[in-house]
Amino acid sequence: MTLRQPLLLTLLFVGAALAVVPAATDTMPLGDVRAGMRGTGVTVFQGMERSEFTAEIIGVLENSVGVRRNLILARLEGGPLAVSGVIQGMSGSPVYVDGRLIGAVSYSMGSFPKDTIAGITPIEEMLNDDTGPAPRLQPVSVPLALPLSSDSLTTLLPDRLAHPEPFALRPGDVHATGLSAADGGALGLQLRPIATPIVMTGFTEAAMDHIAPLFRSAGMVPVVGGALSAAQSLPDGPLQAGDAVGVSLVRGDLSMAGTGTVTLVDEGRVHAFGHPFYNLGAAGFPMTRAFIHGVLPSQSISSKISAVGEVLGTIDQDRATGISGRHGPGPRMVPVHVSLDSPDRGKTDTFDFEVVTDDFFTPLLTYNAVLNTLFTHSRQLGASSYVVSGEARLVDQAPVRFEEMFSGDSATILAALYISGPLTALINNGFEAVSVDSIELSITAHDDVRTASLDRVWIDDPRPRPGRTVPLRFTAKTRRGEEITRTVNFDLPANARGRLEVLVADGTTLARQERQESGRDLTATSLGQLIREMNGARRNNRLYVQLRRRDAGAVMGGRRMASLPPSVLDVLGADPSGRGFTRLRTAVVGEWNVPLDYVISGSRVLTIDLDNP
Known part of the structure; x- marks a missing residue:
């Protein structure tokens, strides 16, 4: 992109004289503003030079978006405005009538405007809204169903973007002064905040x-x-x-x-x-x-x-x-350090930047910055793989750890979203205020797809018995057809009887199944539990093994409790506070996981009959 054309455009229209702003500013009440008045606006078109433009008052739109919310309509002229129209970046430009400040240029006719008509926010409304420094309200909690996996952590950010509204939603909302009701209603529907x-x-x-x-x-x-x-x-x-x-x-x-x-x-x-x-x-x-x-x-x-x-x-x-x-x-900002290792290229890059401290913008900007880092210094075309590790250090809380792998066509975006997801959940936890001290990330980028699918699972023991260590073997096939073989040795409880199930699954599948078994969305009941759940989230590059048995249990307050007597279950179920009580029919006797260098997918279920010799 060249700036030569905009610079020439600006220099042709902007005079050398510096716009004079009154040292002590008097303001004009909205009630004194009349159609036909001519005012002077001040803005910067080039460098730091304040330049003047003219504003011809057309009328006033009253109470269009709420009680005592009004907008002064004006036609702007001068400088480059005849060619450029209302300019993004002019928002806030003061407009004076007879040396008195009436307000700030703030609204335009949207895209492809036919005229340089602008809306001016009355200065008295701007001053009335300024309450000075104040604490932020506690953010609305972002619910996260437990247990967590990367799929639930990478979908938080896109759901939190707001949309600006037009100045008026219906023509009848607008009461116009200085122009017809029809014209006022039509303009009110078109006017939007200058982007x-x-x-x-x-x-x-x-x-x-x-x-x-x-x-x-x-x-x-x-x-x-x-x-x-x-x-x-x-x-x-x-x-x-x-x-x-x-x-x-x-x-x-x-x-x-x-x-x-x-x-x-x-x-x-x-x-x-x-x-x-x-x-x-x-x-x-x-x-x-x-x-x-x-x-x-x-x-x-x-x-x-x-x-x-x-x-x-x-x-x-x-x-x-x-x-x-x-x-x-x-204000204090959040320092972010990113180390990007590209072993296929034999290089490592480091990046240091700060993002603003804010409930909404900290996760969004971290996502944007990490995404740009990956776009800039990793593969542009074709699928890639990323191994992400690091932590977000919190003030007076345990750190939140990042440990995950992504591979495929969307790996770049998912890796960046994975960082923003925990930040969104933390800052908007609904339990207590969280202050992010710093973020440290280490990302390894590979220029190929590293995925594998579970192929075969078997127990390598013809007669598994209680109290014995049992070898569980599985094979998985990579995208290129290579075979991976791993073994998990697990102990059968000495008091185990009857049938046991061995569930072998990837992290996303296991987390989804556990959420379904709970019968309702379980959420954390404290900030500490939320941090523990995020640090223990199911990973994409691990295969999980669970030994299960049929047994009565329950989930209470986000915690799984196994092997509960019927009397205890009845008491918990009768608790009027509710506290997220759900009966369970299966108890997890033990759990193991196997880390892999691939994003693994697939699941299998095996049965062990200890009553059958």
Whole structure:
């Protein structure tokens, strides 16, 4: 992608004069805004130079998305706007009428607009929504049915993406002032928050193509960012109204940041965007200055191309009417270290970056960054295999261990999702707050498919008896037809009688069967249990052997209890608290597993009759 065209476009339209922002800003109440007024907006089209554009007030849309939620309609002119239309990255651009601030440019007509009509969020609503730093609410628990396996841990993240709503859902929702009811209703249906450009550096085209739909659904558009040259540096002084501002998400070997415009700096508070970033409420994003390389014009919707500088403070509020924060130190981020070993190529790469600390964004951004690492430094075409190990270190909790293998056409995506799944479940556990201290990952990449299917299973003892060690042998065939043979020696209990079952299965099959036998979805009852279950999750590259017998038991509070007398079962079943009671008909006498260098699939059941000599 070349920035020559956007740079030329910008330089043709932007004057050399620096837009003057009032030192002490007076605001205009919404009730004083009238159709026909002409105002002046301020934004950055090039570099760090604040430039002016004009805004002709068309009218006001009242109470369209809720009580006391209004939008000022304006037609924007000046600078590159006649060619570019409303630009992604203009969100937050302040608009003044007679030197008084009326609000922030925040909504546009969506894709392929025919006119430069924009919605302006009234400044009084932005200020009323800014409650200052506040604790985040306890997140809603993400239920995980026990026992766990990789298939349940790799499906958590995609289900948690939100979708921005249009300004109005029905024409009748809109009460228009200054224009007809029909025009107001039609505009209200078309107006949407101006998409936030997510500037990404260090990301491959393949990674961006995969990541883009996830962000677009949330009103964010990934764009290729340009880094600052060695000769360029951004001032570390406080931001002013009209400055380009960045919301940093990832920093280090990879960079990702949302960009917009500062609306107002008042009594130490910085207000921007005029619409939500992700509407998280209380937040903790690093706030940076942004440098605008130029405007990338598009018939769909144009976008600013930018780079972000050092952290100047913290964005601590992400509300429906905008984001806000304060100059000063930035928030703590989660350091992530990835070591990628490619033995087929004889090389090892290491990557260090930080992701923002947030219930939603920490798992999502870790997934994005790990996925990009794999796309960048492993096989692009054809199937691959990945062995993932490492841990997420938690504050005042045991670490969560990563240990899994993936192989096949989707291995790259599944390996990245496998990291995000436990993070999603941990941070949204519903029991107590969790703070992720750091994430350490070691990934081995192979340029081939490493899968195997269970072929034969047999007990290599003609007369297995109680108290005896019994050899269980199995063979599996790889995708290339090679045969793998392994032996598991297990002890038959000395008091065992009757028929015993030997279940041999891959991790996913075994976990699914155990969930079905429990009769209902069992979930963890404490954070400690959740961590233990994740660390003990069934693995793709292990074959599991269970020795079972028919016996009465139960699951209570997520725990399996075997060999229970009928009287105990009756008491537990009559417990009015419920606590997830389920009767079991099978008891697991013992369990063993065999690690393999392949992703294994398949299951078999053998029967041992100890009463038959």
